[in-house]
Amino acid sequence: xxxxxxxxxxxxxxxxxxxxxxxxxxxxxxxxxxxxxxxxxxxxxxxxxxxxxxxxxxxxxxxxxxxxxxxxxxxxxxxxxxxxxxxxxxxxxxxxxxxxxxxxxxxxxxxxxxxxxxxxxxxxxxxxxxxxxxxxxxxxxxxxxxxxxxxxxxxxxxxxxxxxxxxxxxxxxxxxxxxxxxxxxxxxxxxxxxxxxxxxxxxxxxxxxxxxxxxxxxxxxxxxxxxxxxxxxxxxxxxxxxxxxxxxxxxxxxxxxxxxxxxxxxxxxxxxxxxxxxxxxxxxxxxxxxxxxxxxxxxxxxxx
Amino acid sequence: xxxxxxxxxxxxxxxxxxxxxxxxxxxxxxxxxxxxxxxxxxxxxxxxxxxxxxxxxxxxxxxxxxxxxxxxxxxxxxxxxxxxxxxxxxxxxxxxxxxxxxxxxxxxxxxxxxxxxxxxxxxxxxxxxxxxxxxxxxxxxxxxxxxxxxxxxxxxxxxxxxxxxxxxxxxxxxxxxxxxxxxxxxxxxxxxxxxxxxxxxxxxx
Numbered sequence: 001x002x003x004x005x006x007x008x009x010x011x012x013x014x015x016x017x018x019x020x021x022x023x024x025x026x027x028x029x030x031x032x033x034x035x036x037x038x039x040x041x042x043x044x045x046x047x048x049x050x051x052x053x054x055x056x057x058x059x060x061x062x063x064x065x066x067x068x069x070x071x072x073x074x075x076x077x078x079x080x081x082x083x084x085x086x087x088x089x090x091x092x093x094x095x096x097x098x099x100x101x102x103x104x105x106x107x108x109x110x111x112x113x114x115x116x117x118x119x120x121x122x123x124x125x126x127x128x129x130x131x132x133x134x135x136x137x138x139x140x141x142x143x144x145x146x147x148x149x150x151x152x153x154x155x156x157x158x159x160x161x162x163x164x165x166x167x168x169x170x171x172x173x174x175x176x177x178x179x180x181x182x183x184x185x186x187x188x189x190x191x192x193x194x195x196x197x198x199x200x201x202x203x204x205x206x207x208x209x210x211x212x213x214x215x216x217x218x219x220x221x222x223x224x225x226x227x228x229x230x231x232x233x234x235x236x237x238x239x240x241x242x243x244x245x246x247x248x249x250x251x252x253x254x255x256x257x258x259x260x261x262x263x264x265x266x267x268x269x270x271x272x273x274x275x276x277x278x279x280x281x282x283x284x285x286x287x288x289x290x291x292x293x294x295x296x297x298x299x300x301x302x303x304x
Numbered sequence: 305x306x307x308x309x310x311x312x313x314x315x316x317x318x319x320x321x322x323x324x325x326x327x328x329x330x331x332x333x334x335x336x337x338x339x340x341x342x343x344x345x346x347x348x349x350x351x352x353x354x355x356x357x358x359x360x361x362x363x364x365x366x367x368x369x370x371x372x373x374x375x376x377x378x379x380x381x382x383x384x385x386x387x388x389x390x391x392x393x394x395x396x397x398x399x400x401x402x403x404x405x406x407x408x409x410x411x412x413x414x415x416x417x418x419x420x421x422x423x424x425x426x427x428x429x430x431x432x433x434x435x436x437x438x439x440x441x442x443x444x445x446x447x448x449x450x451x452x453x454x455x456x457x458x459x460x461x462x463x464x465x466x467x468x469x470x471x472x473x474x475x476x477x478x479x480x481x482x483x484x485x486x487x488x489x490x491x492x493x494x495x496x497x498x499x500x501x502x503x504x505x506x507x508x509x
Contacts, residue, residue, distance in 0.1 A: 229463040229486045230374040230453030237375035237457065250490060253461055257488050257500045 041244030042148030044072055045252065048127040048138045057089045058302040059258070061140045062127050063214065065193070066118060068145035076145060078118040078126055080193065080210045083136065085302035086262060093262045094303035095214060096134070096294070097207040097271040103284040104133050113284060133287075134295040140247065140255070146190060148242055152217075153186040155238040160184070161192060161216045164209070169197045189213065204271060204285070211269040218264050225260040232260055268304040270294060364408070365445040365469075369396045374453030374463065387459040392452045395462050395489050395496040399450050402498075403468060407436055407443060421498040429501060440472040440479065462489045462496070469508050482508035 048062070065080030066072060083096040100115040106129050109120045117129040123141045131138055144152070153159055160183045167175040175191035175198070184192060193213050199205035224231040236249075236256055245252060272294065274285040297304060371392020373384040398420045405416035418426050436443065447469040455461040464487045471480050483505035489496045 229465055229488075230372075232463060232488075233375035233453060233455050233461060236455070236461070237377060240457070241377075249460075253488070253490060254499060261500070261502070 042071060042151050042242040043142070043144045043239065044123065044244045044246070045140065045142050045239075046123065046246030047140055048124060048131075052137070052139060054137070054139050057087060058299075059086045059088060060084070060136050060138045060302070061086075061142060061255075062123070062130055062138050064118065064123055064126055064141060064143040065149065065210065066143060066145045068147075070145065070147045072143055072145050072148075074122075075119055078115040080207065081114060081126065081130065082207070082211055082214065083130055083134065083138070083298075084214070085136075085298055086258060087302040088258065090303075091262055091266060092301075092303040093267040094298055094301075095211045095267065095269040096298055097211050097269065098130065098133075099203045099207050099272065099274055099285050101203055101283065101285045102272065102274065102287050103279055104129060104287070107132055111279075113282070134299065136295065136299045149190055149193070150186045151242045152238065153184070153189045155241075156217070156220060156235070158183045158185050159189055159213070159216050159220055161189070161213055163192065164212070165198065167192070167195050167198050169195045172197045201276075204274060208269065208271050211271075215264050215267055215269065218259065218262065218267065221260055222262070222264065232256055266303070270298075270304050362442065362444045365448045367396075367400055368447075368449045369393070369452065370450070371396065371452045371454060373456040376456040380456070384456045388454040388456070391454050391459040391462065391491065391496075395454070395464065395491075396450045396452055398489070398496045398498070399452075399464055399466055399487060403448065403466060407445060407468065407470060410436060420496075421501075425498050425500055432503075436472075437474075437481075440474050443470055443472045445470045460491045462491075463487070464489060480508040481505060 054060075061084045063080070063082040063084055064078050066076035067079045068076035077100070079100050081098040081100060083098070084093065085096070086093045098114060100113065102114045103111060104114045104117075106112050106114075106117045106120060106125065108125075109117070112120075114126070114129060114133075117126045121128075123143045127138045127141050130136070160181055162181050163177055163179050165179050167177050169175045169191070173191045173194035173196070174187070175195035177188065177192070182188070193210045194206070195209070196202040196206040221232075221235060224235075236253060239252065239256075240249070272291045273288040275288060277284060277286050294304075369392070371388050373380055373388040376384060401416055402413075402420050405413045414430060417429055421429060445468060447467065449467045450464055452462055452464040466485045466487065467482070468484075469480070469482045471478065473479070483503065485501055485503035487498050488500040490499050491497075
């Protein structure tokens, strides 16, 4: 029996088209339904020391912002490093801002810029580096990249920030805004915390702006929780959606309650005093010896 | 004689039976009253303690409880509503116990708080003296509400807002108070425990 003309190409097409569609679907869907890699979470939270429970009423949390565009891949540099302290008795808090180019001793890796410690040993090594620098024992670390930061700001509906000066860095961070209070959308917020070209001292002022943003976020959390306490569960749900937790949900809930109890007016922020210089060809900042007394005060009181 | 003796004996037995029956009935009624008093927080307040304890039979405001699923992403499902209703009821029972003890049975307050609060929260609560000011008598609650948001994900966390208004007397002065608290609760092994709290109270005008 002779087949009709054009039947063979038709048969071939019937086999090939579904195959192409299937391969295409797998390619599209695999990143979504495939196994979630450790580094893919937008935000990560973990403990620095397993089983460590602060007993002195002082809790220290290291906040790390890395330069990864998506997730938290290995090899990202720590662009923002802030040590947040809370005195759980007085409910006063402090933020110690560490410039990313600070030249420090990285445990097990000699000396280097503090932001390289993330590449060398992940957030745990950043925490250990900060611990060896300040003498303060850190309980938790929180890390996010651009993606996680974007999602946080988007899901909380923007954050009101008092921008200290006019910013005009369209080609770098993309920050273009006037001085004063602005409600920042996710991309604007990202450009605000990334902008360093508008400041003569570059990264030092940028790190202070990042602390300003953290405070604005705290203000928003507190305001929402004051008007509707159940909104804390909403914040928890946002955190859960984008976070890879190395701590229990119960622990996260307790930390969230604690954070919502701190009034932004009781939070002081200090940037480590530094001087600019070079280490070989690298432009770095050297932490001033006066920082020692700041660390001691922070360790004792958890605020300034 | 036998008959008479037998008759006398039967009368005695009847009398004794009647007396025993009466005594048993009286004991039963007494036990019932005592048990009833023991289970009611408003009643137990007047049994054996401070002069500020609430009188037994003053009418108290009915608890109004509203439980809802919180942190819902998208549309609320029937499952979330059901979980919020069931767990909200259980969590609110713990809250009612705490407030009934605080306001109407002060001597039992510490025990009840330790039973329903996490140790650190209990210590803070007891040291903050977040309770009824002393020497208030004739405590009568006029409004008692609980609004409780139960985490929609797994109904293991909840946030409750409690509002209470009351009238009372201090010496000869009539006073009116209102108290508002926020309680953060977590379900641990089927029972709801208060992890943290925030409370304020003041005169109600």
